[in-house]
Amino acid sequence: MDGAVLYLADPPQSSQDRSNGGIMMEQGSNGTVIRLRALSKHFGAHTVLDAIDLDVRPGEVLAIIGPSGSGKSTLLRCINYLERPDGGTITIGPTTIDASMPVERAELSKLRRRVGMVFQSFNLFPHMTVLRNVSIAQERVLGRSRAEAEERAMQLLSRVGLADKAGQHPGRCSGGQQQRIAIARALALDPEVMLFDEPTSALDPELGLEVLAVMRELADSGMTMIVVTHEMGFAENVSDTVMMMADGDIVEKGSSNQVMRQPQQERTKRFLRAVHDR
């Protein structure tokens, strides 16, 4: 458990020397963890993503807001190729994938191990124990031994406050607990960036809170995060940067203060008004 405590105690570090679970980060040429260029996605004639360019710095917490159908979730799913983009490039650390070329699953696996993903509906494996949920990818993808993987899994479970659930099946856990386990599962690969796809939307407000607390702790520890969210509090108070999307396009992007308090675009103002009026 020492490792976990140490890791937890790591103060937010500068982008230059930030380590991730003991593994030094490899960085893109100009200090970006994620770099998207002209990323596009169409469903039939409908344009879901219209040539998106995006850079995310190490340690940056980016919140993506916007109405349903604006392409936020699709953008997130394209970053780790759960959705195949039609064009553009994705660069994560030293790995670049050109969406216009066919990609092997092995190549994708390399990309995906750098990226942790947390889903709206948790998607834990119901037939595995909580511990196995967190250890399986370490064994199969990173090649860690069973003992090593389980030790790390226990560290992560205590980090999200659920070490006592290790032997249970996810079905016995509350939604908030399941989502925290899903976060531990995603962290198990020591990702360079974490993607959250509306992580609290399926939870009642109280359970959502415990998930947000874990995410805030993660953000404070210096993790690079992209969070698609309807939690305006998180966007305003935890994220560094906020990006507003509508109709497959980036409407506006800037510091969270600026976008949330002094939005420049009419579309953003309208959206934020609608959210606040509820």
Place this chain on the structure above:
Amino acid sequence: MLPAYEELVAWLPELLAGLTISLQVAALSLLFGMPLGLLLALGVIARSRILKTVSLVLVEIGRGAPALVLLQFIYFGLPATGLTLGSFTAAVVALAWNTGAYTSEIIRASLQSIPRGQRDAAEAIGLTGVDELRYVLLPQALRVALPPLLGFSILIFQGTSLCFTIALPELVSRAYEIGSGTFRYFPVLLAAGCLYAAVSVPAAILVGHVEKRAGRYAER
């Protein structure tokens, strides 16, 4: 109408020997047929055109043709191509094919019943396609498929009775043989029927039990 006690005692060794062969054919057909069904299920949902086509053809013939026709085709038809199989082997091949075709549909449907999010999660944590199947999809799908697979196993056991048409000395053949020797067709077939029931009914009760438990994950 009913067999006399002495008759039963006289017939039973013969009938039990037949039952043994029926059980052997059923067991071997399932032993080969279910893995075949798994492979065919994967083949049908595979991305490769060739794999998909071959699997589909095998499944559609195996399901489309009555088991009786498959049996006759393999036992009487194949020798024309130079491949002659004994009646036991022919029975196992035909019923394994039949099993493979039907169970592949059961397994395919179970695989497709697993929520999309499970695939997303497996892919997102970087599992390879094989690992995704092995650790995430199949364990869940087979749990869903278990009751129908067991139910189908009972059907195949009963289906072995068709093998009397290719002179395999299984339960029905033996009963007929005794019948033709004694002209006590009805009593001996009744006895044979009771033997089928003695296996099938407890098996069906077991399946009902499994059905209730399937899908419920071990809880501690």
